Amino acid sequence: MKNLKVNFLGKVFKNPIVPASGTFGFGYEFSDLYDINILGSISIKGTTLEPRYGNKLPRIAECPSGLINAIGLQNPGVDKVVTEELVKLDEVYADQIIANVGGHSTYEYVETVKKFNNSDKTFAIELNISCPNVTGGGMAFGVDPQTAYDLVKAVKEVSTKPIIVKLSPNVTNVVEMAKAVESAGADAISLINTLVGMRFNLKTGKPIIANVKGGYSGPGIYPVALRMVYEVSQAVNLPIIGMGGVSTAYDVIEMMYAGASLVMVGAQNLIDPYACKKIIEDLPRVMDELNIENLEDIIGGRK
Amino acid sequence: MQNVNLKIEKNVKVGTDIYLMKLVGDTSSIKKPGEFINITVPGYYLRRPISVCDYGTGYVDILYKVLGLGTKDMSTFKEGMMLDCLVGLGNGFDITKAQKPLLVGGGIGIAPLVGLARAFNEKGIKPILVFGARSKNDIVLVEQLSELCDLHVCTDDGSLGFKGNVIECIKASNLDFDYYYSCGPQKMLEFLSKAYPNGCVSLEARMGCGFGACMGCSIETTKGPKRVCKEGPVFEATEVIF
Numbered sequence: 455m456k457n458l459k460v461n462f463l464g465k466v467f468k469n470p471i472v473p474a475s476g477t478f479g480f481g482y483e484f485s486d487l488y489d490i491n492i493l494g495s496i497s498i499k500g501t502t503l504e505p506r507y508g509n510k511l512p513r514i515a516e517c518p519s520g521l522i523n524a525i526g527l528q529n530p531g532v533d534k535v536v537t538e539e540l541v542k543l544d545e546v547y548a549d550q551i552i553a554n555v556g557g558h559s560t561y562e563y564v565e566t567v568k569k570f571n572n573s574d575k576t577f578a579i580e581l582n583i584s585c586p587n588v589t590g591g592g593m594a595f596g597v598d599p600q601t602a603y604d605l606v607k608a609v610k611e612v613s614t615k616p617i618i619v620k621l622s623p624n625v626t627n628v629v630e631m632a633k634a635v636e637s638a639g640a641d642a643i644s645l646i647n648t649l650v651g652m653r654f655n656l657k658t659g660k661p662i663i664a665n666v667k668g669g670y671s672g673p674g675i676y677p678v679a680l681r682m683v684y685e686v687s688q689a690v691n692l693p694i695i696g697m698g699g700v701s702t703a704y705d706v707i708e709m710m711y712a713g714a715s716l717v718m719v720g721a722q723n724l725i726d727p728y729a730c731k732k733i734i735e736d737l738p739r740v741m742d743e744l745n746i747e748n749l750e751d752i753i754g755g756r757k
Numbered sequence: 758m759q760n761v762n763l764k765i766e767k768n769v770k771v772g773t774d775i776y777l778m779k780l781v782g783d784t785s786s787i788k789k790p791g792e793f794i795n796i797t798v799p800g801y802y803l804r805r806p807i808s809v810c811d812y813g814t815g816y817v818d819i820l821y822k823v824l825g826l827g828t829k830d831m832s833t834f835k836e837g838m839m840l841d842c843l844v845g846l847g848n849g850f851d852i853t854k855a856q857k858p859l860l861v862g863g864g865i866g867i868a869p870l871v872g873l874a875r876a877f878n879e880k881g882i883k884p885i886l887v888f889g890a891r892s893k894n895d896i897v898l899v900e901q902l903s904e905l906c907d908l909h910v911c912t913d914d915g916s917l918g919f920k921g922n923v924i925e926c927i928k929a930s931n932l933d934f935d936y937y938y939s940c941g942p943q944k945m946l947e948f949l950s951k952a953y954p955n956g957c958v959s960l961e962a963r964m965g966c967g968f969g970a971c972m973g974c975s976i977e978t979t980k981g982p983k984r985v986c987k988e989g990p991v992f993e994a995t996e997v998i999f
């Protein structure tokens with residue numbers, strides 16, 4: 455029997471596969487397709503204090519090996535998320551989830567995080583300081599070490615849940631950011647969010663995305679993600695969630711070699727709604743092929 | 758929704774840059790005309806959303822126009838090739854809304870109206886169809902459509918049928934209907950919904966997933982945000998904020 459279990463922040467996850475925020479809605483809609491209880495956990499759609507409609511359409515542009523999205527954190531607001539969306543999810547998913555939180559100001563982050571304190575369904579908060587699609591916030595918190603430090607510190611003071619800080623790849627030195635949030639008291643780090651990119655319409659010469667720029671993700675960013683997960687895991691003493699372009703069980707193994715304890719799958723869910731299921735079912739076969747008994751043993755490379 | 762491999766049984770040119778493709782396989786998840794399918798075109802990352810033109814046990818027909826690279830590739834696909842498709846997507850048309858239905862198609866927007874017309878025929882109702890396009894090159898499937906519908910063709914350049922747009926055609930022909938079903942260019946749907954509140958419009962949007970997971974296709978409506986791929990693509994004319 456292959457052992458897929460991993461320990462992360464004191465909790466045993468049945469496997470390391472977690473759908474990435476924004477690519478799995480609030481989860482329950484996927485339960486029409488398969489029993490989502492097989493998932494290690496679920497990172498829900500980025501949640502903000504107030505409801506947000508998000509950006510104008512088009513929000514999506516195709517790229518070689520991926521897509522650009524500029525959703526702009528559309529969500530019904532934290533109150534509805536806690537009292538409605540998580541309740542619906544609870545009917546079809548027994549385990550706890552990871553609540554992804556976005557915001558424009560320290561106040562907004564802090565107030566949103568507080569609202570999850572009493573949510574038994576929530577295992578941890580994933581603090582999104584790396585969303586490229588909202589103005590005057592989001593990524594602005596994730597590209598300056600001091601700003602990130604201050605925010606994480608403020609959030610840590612009010613939260614009863616572990617804080618996972620989600621880092622942006624749109625920085626010169628990702629290690630510096632990781633160290634800043636570590637010293638502010640972050641419990642874990644997840645990375646990478648999307649890379650800022652754009653596409654033009656060939657016929658009109660205008661940007662395809664209404665918001666002009668958006669976040670690029672998918673298999674095209676996989677090597678960048680591996681490199682950043684590796685660099686951060688070498689530099690900090692926090693557990694890491696790795697993501698960016700993961701689409702197969704082999705990708706998961708490599709991401710764990712790079713230092714990830716959990717692995718999130720994003721864009722692949724959009725083009726293949728069964729992606730996470732296929733990866734989970736394929737992992738034992740791939741472990742067998744590579745002579746791996748315990749998945750946990752390969753975090754940070756083979757010993 | 759279901760993920761199925763469908764086989765191309767036919768892929769023929771039926772107009773300028775317009776192709777009709779018959780796909781065979783398990784299409785049992787398709788429940789209503791006006792739904793769409795999402796097709797993986799080899800070599801491209803995102804799937805291509807295309808309306809169900811018509812369907813039945815074991816098959817689905819799609820009618821598509823070559824627009825960019827993906828649809829251009831599709832036009833070269835040979836019989837026998839397998840396509841990875843998500844089927845049973847979107848809400849589809851509600852045929853219980855009309856006793857005297859009017860169907861309004863603009864250009865390639867005619868596609869989902871074919872199956873809708875057939876569904877009305879099966880109920881014993883022959884709908885009126887106004888089919889508008891830029892020129893006669895975009896008017897396709899005339900023979901089939903005139904069997905199913907009381908067909909009125911209009912073109913912007915007058916190269917076939919009435920010269921003018923669909924609204925002018927509806928007015929000039931004094932068409933009698935209680936509810937309409939429309940699909941076509943955004944501008945046409947906007948003008949139509951402003952001229953007539955009693956109907957529905959089928960919208961397009963660039964999609965990330967096509968099944969409700971990414972919020973890539975959300976539009977603002979009078980009843981809050983709705984996803985074109987999930988709550989749509991068919992919306993009440995009065996709820997869309999153009």
Ligand SMILES: Cc1cc2nc3c(=O)[nH]c(=O)nc-3n(C[C@H](O)[C@H](O)[C@H](O)COP(=O)(O)OP(=O)(O)OC[C@H]3O[C@@H](n4cnc5c(N)ncnc54)[C@H](O)[C@@H]3O)c2cc1C
Nearest residue numbers: 516806807808820821822824825826827828868961962963
């Ligand atoms: C619900 C729905 C039903 C549709 N039904 C039909 C139909 O029956 N027949 C038909 O010919 N066309 C239909 N379309 C439009 C069709 O999806 C696009 O023409 C097609 O995706 C273009 O692909 P491409 O690779 O040729 O173009 P490219 O421009 O090369 O495509 C690049 C990307 O943009 C997307 N894209 C470009 N134009 C559109 C568009 N107008 N709508 C949505 N996505 C777009 C593509 O899917 C792709 O992801 C429908 C669209 C939607 C949303």
Ligand SMILES: Cc1cc2nc3c(=O)[nH]c(=O)nc-3n(C[C@H](O)[C@H](O)[C@H](O)COP(=O)(O)O)c2cc1C
Nearest residue numbers: 474475476500523582646647671672698699720721
């Ligand atoms: C459509 C879409 C929406 C996303 N929304 C969020 C979000 O709300 N919060 C967040 O932290 N990340 C969001 N992301 C980023 C992903 O969670 C992930 O970090 C990124 O896409 C890289 O992984 P991937 O290459 O597997 O997609 C979104 C990504 C996509 C494609």
Ligand code: FES
Nearest residue numbers: 966967971972986
């Ligand atoms: S395209 Fe993803 S939600 Fe509609």
